[in-house]
Amino acid sequence: MYEAFLVGIVISALVGLATGWIRYWMGFFVLFQGVIASLLIAWLVGKYLKRSASNLNPSNGTALLVALAWLLSFWAAQIYGLGLAQPWFDPLGYFGRILQGDARETSFGLAATAGWARGFHGGFGGVFWVILNVIDSAIMYLFLFRMPWPDLTRTPSDDALQEAAANTENPARGES
Amino acid sequence: MRLLRLIQPVVLIVVAVGVIGGAVAWIFGGANDVKAAWDAIEAREYDQAIRLATRAIRFGRLTGEDLSSAFECRATASMRTDQLGHALEDLGRIVTVRPDYAGGYFLRGEVRLRQKDYDQALSDLNQGIKIADPDGKSPNRFLAKRYAHRGVVWLGKKDVDHALADFNRSLDLNPKAAETYYFRSFAFERQKLLPQALADMETAVKIYDSNIFSLPRGDWLYRLEQLRQRAKP
Numbered sequence: 232m233y234e235a236f237l238v239g240i241v242i243s244a245l246v247g248l249a250t251g252w253i254r255y256w257m258g259f260f261v262l263f264q265g266v267i268a269s270l271l272i273a274w275l276v277g278k279y280l281k282r283s284a285s286n287l288n289p290s291n292g293t294a295l296l297v298a299l300a301w302l303l304s305f306w307a308a309q310i311y312g313l314g315l316a317q318p319w320f321d322p323l324g325y326f327g328r329i330l331q332g333d334a335r336e337t338s339f340g341l342a343a344t345a346g347w348a349r350g351f352h353g354g355f356g357g358v359f360w361v362i363l364n365v366i367d368s369a370i371m372y373l374f375l376f377r378m379p380w381p382d383l384t385r386t387p388s389d390d391a392l393q394e395a396a397a398n399t400e401n402p403a404r405g406e407s
Numbered sequence: 408m409r410l411l412r413l414i415q416p417v418v419l420i421v422v423a424v425g426v427i428g429g430a431v432a433w434i435f436g437g438a439n440d441v442k443a444a445w446d447a448i449e450a451r452e453y454d455q456a457i458r459l460a461t462r463a464i465r466f467g468r469l470t471g472e473d474l475s476s477a478f479e480c481r482a483t484a485s486m487r488t489d490q491l492g493h494a495l496e497d498l499g500r501i502v503t504v505r506p507d508y509a510g511g512y513f514l515r516g517e518v519r520l521r522q523k524d525y526d527q528a529l530s531d532l533n534q535g536i537k538i539a540d541p542d543g544k545s546p547n548r549f550l551a552k553r554y555a556h557r558g559v560v561w562l563g564k565k566d567v568d569h570a571l572a573d574f575n576r577s578l579d580l581n582p583k584a585a586e587t588y589y590f591r592s593f594a595f596e597r598q599k600l601l602p603q604a605l606a607d608m609e610t611a612v613k614i615y616d617s618n619i620f621s622l623p624r625g626d627w628l629y630r631l632e633q634l635r636q637r638a639k640p
Contacts, residue, residue: 255458256435256458256462256466317457317458317461318461318481318493319490319493325454328454329454334452334453334454334455335452335454335455337455354452354455
């Protein structure tokens with residue numbers, strides 16, 4: 232579990248770094264950023280763990296903590312990645328000014344109100360910007376928490392046996 | 408056959424880089440970004456201006472005048488946010504890209520004046536004026552501000568005669584520049600010409616107050632009062 236946790240931290244950091252870099256150039260894609268980043272992290276972690284021999288079956292409490300740590304790692308790296316895209320490294324100053332409402336970040340996304348889905352884009356700062364980020368991070372946290380951990384108690388031979396059994400059972404069912 | 412296997416990935420990489428580069432250039436139109444960056448300066452959104460100008464510089468494949476405009480926009484945003492070191496970096500690039508463009512020297516001179524680096528500021532302003540007003544007879548009103556800046560540099564170097572000459576030239580070009588009267592009052596004061604200093608200060612405050620959008624300037628009013636007290640017989 233410890234190895235999985237560390238691998239997740241590294242993968243979250245790498246995804247966060249790329250996301251921050253892209254975010255500076257293109258803007259903040261509300262919700263989609265969180266969804267895409269969390270799915271990417273979960274997929275990459277899952278791919279790595281499938282090769283691992285350890286047996287993972289985390290409890291809800293552990294999964295919540297692991298997801299939180301990955302989210303924090305993602306955010307730290309995202310801030311750093313944004314700073315790397317800037318002409319002069321100052322990501323905290325940039326986010327600080329947006330937080331204070333002195334600057335605005337280009338944001339866009341989709342919103343559904345009363346059954347109507349519509350796209351929105353513009354510059355957001357201050358409290359509204361915080362709300363958009365909290366929503367995005369909450370979705371990301373949910374996706375990371377609910378990621379399907381690979382069932383390592385099953386082996387490839389188990390899968391092959393089950394598949395073979397299914398293939399042999401079907402014709403028999405048809406005959407009866 | 409072996410050679411083909413070696414060339415194949417290289418060709419694929421070159422094609423991929425070309426496609427990605429083309430897509431990036433298509434998404435980030437350099438000229439549009441520069442225009443949007445200047446609009447952001449107008450709207451006082453300096454972080455946006457820096458971001459858009461940087462995007463134009465990095466991905467916009469700009470050259471010559473457009474590239475210089477992107478650097479100038481970023482430098483202007485840096486100046487307005489008091490990041491003078493960053494502004495100097497960009498202004499240095501403008502001077503390199505367009506050595507015959509007076510604006511780059513003027514802005515760099517202004518930054519160096521704010522840093523109180525009078526010698527370098529004077530060198531830049533001299534160069535800018537040499538390009539924009541080679542015979543000293545240009546009627547361009549925009550040059551008034553530059554002559555006023557050079558006058559302030561001369562004041563900083565304690566050369567009052569040169570300072571007065573530049574302030575006079577500046578006021579010839581734009582007689583309604585309140586700040587130039589304000590600066591010239593210091594030059595007169597240094598020469599112990601208090602009535603002239605007081606007259607300039609009164610003109611400066613009068614012009615300044617005639618603009619309904621200008622905020623009250625306590626420092627100017629205080630200076631005016633001080634000069635009035637000292638000019639009393």
